Amino acid sequence: MSPSEPILSVEGLTVRVGTATLLHDVSFDVARGEMLCVIGESGAGKSTLLKAMQGLMPADCRRFRFAPGGIDVSGAMPDQIGLPRTRWVMQDPLAALNPRQTLGRSIAESLHRHAMTAEQRRAATLDALAEAELSPEFHDLLPGQVSLGQAQRACLARALVAKLELIFFDEPLSTLDALVQKKIAYRMDALRRQSGAAFVFVTHDIGFAEAYADRVLVLKDGRVEASQTRSAFFAAPASAYARALIDAAETLGALRTQEAAE
Numbered sequence: 001m002s003p004s005e006p007i008l009s010v011e012g013l014t015v016r017v018g019t020a021t022l023l024h025d026v027s028f029d030v031a032r033g034e035m036l037c038v039i040g041e042s043g044a045g046k047s048t049l050l051k052a053m054q055g056l057m058p059a060d061c062r063r064f065r066f067a068p069g070g071i072d073v074s075g076a077m078p079d080q081i082g083l084p085r086t087r088w089v090m091q092d093p094l095a096a097l098n099p100r101q102t103l104g105r106s107i108a109e110s111l112h113r114h115a116m117t118a119e120q121r122r123a124a125t126l127d128a129l130a131e132a133e134l135s136p137e138f139h140d141l142l143p144g145q146v147s148l149g150q151a152q153r154a155c156l157a158r159a160l161v162a163k164l165e166l167i168f169f170d171e172p173l174s175t176l177d178a179l180v181q182k183k184i185a186y187r188m189d190a191l192r193r194q195s196g197a198a199f200v201f202v203t204h205d206i207g208f209a210e211a212y213a214d215r216v217l218v219l220k221d222g223r224v225e226a227s228q229t230r231s232a233f234f235a236a237p238a239s240a241y242a243r244a245l246i247d248a249a250e251t252l253g254a255l256r257t258q259e260a261a262e
């Protein structure tokens with residue numbers, strides 16, 4: 001794969017459970033280093049798409065190409081082990097972290113494939129905490145001893161520390177309050193640019209996509225409604241449904257402003 005080719009290219013992904021088809025012939029590419037936002041209303045198939053990438057759903061795919069540095073698993077859909085050399089940041093950080101393990105230990109585990117001394121591992125873990133704007137004291141705290149926002153920052157540090165090229169996010173900001181959401185979103189974007197990793201980011205938040213996406217993939221009833229660059233999507237969405245999603249977000253924003261004024 002040349003550097004200009006996508007890190008992940010999925011063509012014709014279909015997921016069936018019993019007689020139900022949850023994803024119909026879904027295709028998308030993720031370019032190296034880009035932020036792909038996957039949006040759509042509840043039940044559209046966003047989590048199913050991520051689960052298929054984790055090997056947790058029975059999926060058929062016409063063409064599947066994934067080739068992060070040094071390995072090439074093109075042709076093989078993820079099995080139960082999931083895509084190698086990727087990381088995941090989930091919605092609920094407390095469910096994602098081992099409650100009996102310090103944040104430092106959870107982050108260090110992400111380095112298990114790296115040949116490092118204990119000191120090097122600790123230094124890399126402290127660097128990752130600092131990148132996620134957590135001070136060294138967080139190294140020895142348990143998930144139950146920190147706020148939700150701090151726990152999600154630790155998950156972000158854990159995903160980034162291994163310096164991999166593709167990270168999946170499943171609504172990682174949705175359990176956090178608005179101010180913390182904003183801060184973490186900004187930090188995440190800065191870290192993405194710095195690390196060069198590509199992010200596949202499932203979100204309900206059109207404002208997030210408008211601020212940070214390079215490309216937008218809209219799903220509806222398990223089908224692709226739009227797959228566009230951010231600027232094309234917001235200037236001329238590919239379908240009436242995609243337009244309605246943007247308009248609904250604007251209406252909600254206006255409602256919020258109106259409420260604040262009252």
Ligand SMILES: Nc1ncnc2c1ncn2[C@@H]1O[C@H](COP(=O)(O)OP(=O)(O)OP(=O)(O)O)[C@@H](O)[C@H]1O
Pocket residue numbers: 017020022040041042043044045046047048049
């Ligand atoms: N294991 C399953 N078996 C059968 N149907 C399923 C299964 N998992 C999900 N579904 C159905 O597939 C559809 C898509 O669900 P999915 O969770 O992917 O939506 P989503 O876009 O992530 O929604 P949300 O934003 O609410 O998380 C829904 O109608 C859901 O009920």
